[in-house]
Amino acid sequence: MLLVENLVKHYGNQEALKGINFQLEEGQIVGLLGPNGAGKSTTMNIITGYLGATSGNVKIQGMDLLEQPKQVKKLIGYLPEQPPLYEKMTVREYLEFVGELKGLKPREAKQEVAEIMNKTNLHERENMLICHLSKGYKQRVGLAQALIGNPPLLILDEPMVGLDPNQIIEMRELIRSLAGTHTIMISSHILSEIETICDHIIIMDNGQVVAVNETKQLEREHANPKQLRVIVKGNKQKIHKILRESSLIKRYSYIGETEEGVYEFQVISAQDADIRDDVFLLFSQNQMIVYSVNVEQMSLEDVFIKVTGKEGEE
């Protein structure tokens, strides 16, 4: 669907992108993640043809952006970081203009705009001037604009920025409803957003791609089987004693009391193997009830910090 090869971008002497490579398959929802200034917006601006790359290729459905700009641009719906809205137009006027700009005939544009306004819940505001809309509605108009012409590839740059929690949920559902029929690329520096929407993730840092994978896979890959979380019911002193005396366990720490008489511990194995079974048996032999034993999952946030060496901004 989308192929990005060796993308390099210089701003004067500054190297914003240092050779970006990735590929999007049909129907994927991909999150482009990275701290501010990692090159996310630059990458998206180049893919959509707003900026020229210093070197490298962008191909969409096998067509090169520079060789067939018109055909390629028809395949992309783009919501930039700041939605490109004409403040002095009404919502409907604006969307119909975008339709005609994308090559629809006036009548087709009218029809399609009506459908899209239904989908994005803009009908009740269709005759309002855009400058009178709230931030959330403006963002929605921006998304509606990207959907016009039914482009198979949607590029959404920070679609949730500046929205309140309810609007974020609405936006998220809207984007999810588009999955399947569209390939979608969303950039964000907020991890939880990406985690809930995207099935694939590309992490960028400092103008480079530092990790690419399925979201779940990425979390699993960076998980550590040596670290367990154990929740046990029983006498606290006795649990301490068992953990201290077992040869399987290198180190452990007490986390807290989850219910009355039920305690949570973090346990680090002495070997490289998975010792969940052994831990379970250890307690059951001592007539104690184990509520759960889990390998400690790394959240996307931890993965992010691990690969970029930075704290994500929340």
Added chain:
Amino acid sequence: MIAILKRELKAYFTSMQAYIYLALFVCVTGVFFSLICINYGYNDFAANVLSNFYYMIFIYAIAIPILTMRMFAEEKKQKTETLLLTAPVSPWEIVLGKFLACFAIFLIGLLIVSVFPVIIAVNGNLPIANTISGYVGIILFSGCMIAVGTLISGLTEEPVIAVIVSAVFGLFTLFINVIVAILPNGVIATFVFFGIVILGIAVLFYLDTKKLWISAVVVIAGAVVTVGLYFWKTNWFQYGLTNSLNWLSIEKRFEEFINGAINLSSVVYLLSVTAICLFVTTRVIASRRWR
């Protein structure tokens, strides 16, 4: 292109811009008409009003710069530039759409003030041929100046700078005769003038590409052409400075129309200047991608 043209026209009329412009245009033209045609009884509307020197200063140094100044600046400010540049339209369609919308507003104004020659025709004797050639002239000349304004607006992000530069350019074309009269002549003056022009172009190239060798090529090529001209057309070179400026004078071509002559070479000249300005604007828009 049609979509952009339609939107631009709508934008002119939803903001106050078109109304203010048209009111001002009609009002000022009316004042000139009543002062010159009605008061003194001159019957040639094109020659006495449309090409009156003070009236031309008003149109080309005030009215048209106001009309063109916001063309591209507004898109930058609202970030709608992204929409146009990522839509499946070429820079030509963007520039032409904007230019034609602006030109249309100008023509609407011209159409409204056409009641004045009609008033003359009804109540007196209107020189029809002169009026027609005068109208053709003013339409071509204004198109040219609007194209210049389009280019200036595409070059700068600030509407204020755009309006000032366009106004200065308008004044320059109108006062070129006066300027030429006080300029020195002779071989040295021509060399200095060509030198400044060539250096200016070289600096522009350098700012655009940041490559010194391109500027060096421009300087060397310019020097060769200048020296070549000196040996080849020594007579012309004697008055090179004034000759070049006179050739550049858009307004000189316009005068012919007012005198009732539709000269093909002048038509071609004015259309070419318009086309070149619009072409350079498309290059400016396209080059934004390579910042």
